[in-house]
Amino acid sequence: MTPTVNGTPLTRHGSRVSTLPTRPAPVRAATTHTAKPAPAPATRRPVPRPNVTPAPTIHTMIVCLPDDLPGEALTAHQLDKHFGVTGTLTAHFWAVPGLRLWQRHDIIGLRRGQPAPCAGGPVRLLDLPGMRHAAAVGAGIRHQIWQHAVHGTRPATGWPAFEARHLANPDRYPYDAATTDFHAQPRVNAMRLHAATNPGAGQPGIGELEMYQAGPLAYQHYSAATAVVGDALLTADGRKLAPVSDALADRVTYLEQALRYLDTLAPQQRLIAVAL
Structure with a gap:
């Protein structure tokens, strides 16, 4: 047996032999099978709601009568038959001053007065310039009344914006919430208070909030144009011109189209106004 000195083995001649370190037995790495994560359940993407545009408010429609339309067709039940319009004739126009006796039979629904209101007639016998001037x-x-009523209030958002938001998501934004938010604006409250304490026709209405906020001259132009083309127009060939919504931009687009069409009419073209 080989003696050891200080823990080191000696050979038979007495020299020291360095001890080789023992190699540890190789350890096989355990093969672990990592479980694949289960696929996440497919999440349904919310279906985007289509943009809903509120329908425009149309009180008065101007109808261009075809040349061959008989006069007896201008009754309530015949309007629906010939034009698809459910309404009645309304005294929206003015007859020209100094109307001759033989010209009266060409005027539709002529009433007494100065200026003389009527439901329509040939363009040449309607005082369209006078109507525009008076409306302006x-x-x-x-x-001016509106400016005094809302003095000191911030510009407000018009009702069409609240209505569009409601129609886009009626469950999350009910109609009552839209109405409350619109009426909560200080400028709208100022207009409502003025109307409540000054009853009568001709007072600024909250339905024209955007038009008033556009400025005095813009509001005059808007009122003058609306006086002669109403809220919608049915052309002689059956095309309907109307604003897309009650928003000011859509109203202005309609007025541009209707006024351009009105300028192309012949003097003998007959117009009537229908209250819807």
Whole structure:
């Protein structure tokens, strides 16, 4: 047996032999099978709601009568038959001043007065320039009243924006919430208070909030144009011109189209106004 000195083995001649370190037995790495994560359940993407545009408010429609339309067709039940319009004739137009006796039979629904209101007639016998001028003057007065009523309030958002938001998501934004938010604006409250304490026709209405906020001259132009083309127009060939919504931009687009069409009409073209 080989003696050891200080823990080191000696050979038979007495020299030291360095001890080789023992190699540890190789250890096989355990093969672990990592479980694949289960696929996440497919999540349904919310279906985007289509943009809903509120329908425009149309009180008065101007109808261009075809040349061959008989006069007896201008009754309530015949309007629906010939034009698809459910309404009645309304005294929206003015007859020209100094209307001759033989010209009266060409005027539809002529009433007494000065200016003489009527439901329509040939363009040459309708005082369209006078109607536009009077509407612009009245609009200027209303805008001055409005400015005093809302003095000190911030610009407000018009009702069409709240209505569009409601229609886009009626469950999350009910109609009552939209109405409350619109009426909660200080400028709208100022207009409502003025109307409540000054009853009567011709007072600024909250339905024209955007038009008033556009400025006095813009509001005069808007009122003058609306006086002659109403809220919608049915052309002689059956095309309907109308604003997409009650928003000011859509109303202005309609007025541009309707006024351009009105300028192309012949003097003998007959117009009537229908209250819807």
